[in-house]
Amino acid sequence: MKKMFYVLLLILVLLGLAAGAGMWKVHRLAASRLPISGETIFTLKPGTGRLALGEQLYADKLINRPRVFQWLLKLEPTLSHFKAGTYRLTPGMTLRDMLALLASGKEAQFPLRLVEGMRVSDWLAQLRNAPYIKHTLKDDSYPTLAKALGLSDTDKIEGWFYPDTWLYTANTTDVALMKRARQRMVKEIDRVWKGRMDGLPYKSPDQLVTMASIIEKETAVASERDLVSSVFINRLRTGMRLQTDPTVIYGMGEHYKGNITRKDLETATPYNTYMIDGLPPGAIAVPGPASLKAAAHPAKSNWLYFVADGKGGHKFSTNLNDHNRAVRSYIQVLKDKNAQ
Numbered sequence: 001m002k003k004m005f006y007v008l009l010l011i012l013v014l015l016g017l018a019a020g021a022g023m024w025k026v027h028r029l030a031a032s033r034l035p036i037s038g039e040t041i042f043t044l045k046p047g048t049g050r051l052a053l054g055e056q057l058y059a060d061k062l063i064n065r066p067r068v069f070q071w072l073l074k075l076e077p078t079l080s081h082f083k084a085g086t087y088r089l090t091p092g093m094t095l096r097d098m099l100a101l102l103a104s105g106k107e108a109q110f111p112l113r114l115v116e117g118m119r120v121s122d123w124l125a126q127l128r129n130a131p132y133i134k135h136t137l138k139d140d141s142y143p144t145l146a147k148a149l150g151l152s153d154t155d156k157i158e159g160w161f162y163p164d165t166w167l168y169t170a171n172t173t174d175v176a177l178m179k180r181a182r183q184r185m186v187k188e189i190d191r192v193w194k195g196r197m198d199g200l201p202y203k204s205p206d207q208l209v210t211m212a213s214i215i216e217k218e219t220a221v222a223s224e225r226d227l228v229s230s231v232f233i234n235r236l237r238t239g240m241r242l243q244t245d246p247t248v249i250y251g252m253g254e255h256y257k258g259n260i261t262r263k264d265l266e267t268a269t270p271y272n273t274y275m276i277d278g279l280p281p282g283a284i285a286v287p288g289p290a291s292l293k294a295a296a297h298p299a300k301s302n303w304l305y306f307v308a309d310g311k312g313g314h315k316f317s318t319n320l321n322d323h324n325r326a327v328r329s330y331i332q333v334l335k336d337k338n339a340q
Contacts, residue, residue, distance in 0.1 A: 086170035116163035116288030132170035159283025196296035212287035217246035229298035250284035
C-alpha cells in the first residue's frame with residue numbers, strides 16, 4: 001500500500017509540475033511581445049473562430065505555439081471575444097494587448113488628404129488608389145458620382161466637397177467618404193452664405209462657391225485672398241470681365257497642356273472669362289474655408305487688376321497703365337531668373 005501511495009504521490013507531483021509548466025508557458029506567451037518591427041495591419045475576417053485565429057497568427061508568424069495559444073484562450077475566455085475588422089498592431093504590443101485590441105473592435109483608421117484647389121475628379125482618382133477603400137463607383141465621372149449621392153444633376157459636384165484629412169476604416173466605400181465630405185461642405189457653405197457681407201453681386205450660394213474656387217486658384221497667400229476677391233467683385237460691379245486664367249484652363253479640359261495661348265484666350269467656352277460676362281457657370285476647383293470666407297467678405301478696395309510680382313505674391317493696381325507697368329516688371333523678373 002505504501003508503495004502505491006508513493007507512486008500516486010509521484011504522479012500527482014509530476015502532474016502538478018506539468019500543469020505549472022503549462023501555465024508558465026501560457027502566461028509567457030500572453031506576455032510575449034509581437035515579433036514586429038513596425039506598424040502592421042492585421043485583418044480578422046468575419047466568422048473567424050479560436051482555431052482559425054490561432055492558425056492565422058501562426059501563418060503570419062505572430063505566434064510560434066498555436067497549441068499554447070489555444071490554452072490561453074481557454075484559461076482566459078475574455079480574450080476570445082474578438083471582433084472582425086482591420087487593426088493596427090504596433091511595436092512593443094504583447095499578445096495579450098493584441099487580443100484586447102481585437103476584442104475592443106477599435107479598427108485602424110486610414111487618412112486621406114483631400115486638398116483644396118484640386119478638382120473633384122482629382123479626388124476621385126486619389127480614392128482609386130487609397131488603401132482599404134471599397135470601390136463602388138463604376139467610374140470617376142461626375143454624373144456617376146451625382147447619381148450615387150442622389151443628386152439630380154452635376155451642378156453641385158465641382159467645389160461642393162469639404163477639403164480635409166478624412167479618416168476611414170477598412171472597407172469604407174468611396175461613396176460614403178465623399179458623402180461625408182459633401183455634407184460638411186454644404187453646412188459650411190450655408191454658414192458662410194448666411195454671414196456674407198451685404199450688397200455682394202451673388203444671386204445664389206453657387207455663385208459664391210464659384211468665386212471662392214477662382215480665388216483658391218489665383219493665390220495661395222492667405223493675406224491676399226480678400227484683396228483678390230475685391231478685384232473680382234469690383235469687376236462684376238462695374239461690368240468688366242473677370243479675365244482670369246484658371247477659368248480658361250478649366251474650360252479647356254484635357255486640351256490644356258501646361259500653357260495658355262492667345263488662341264486659347266480667344267476660344268469661347270462657358271468658362272472662358274475673357275469671352276463671357278460675369279461668373280462662369282460653376283466652380284473650377286474645391287475652395288478651402290479661407291477662400292469661401294474671402295468670397296463672402298472681400299476687402300474694401302478700388303483694385304481692378306493684379307499680376308504676380310515674382311516673389312510669391314501679387315501687385316495690385318487700380319488702372320490699366322499701372323497694371324501694364326506691373327506686368328512688364330514681372331516679365332523682367334522672370335528674365336532675370338532665367339538668366340541666372
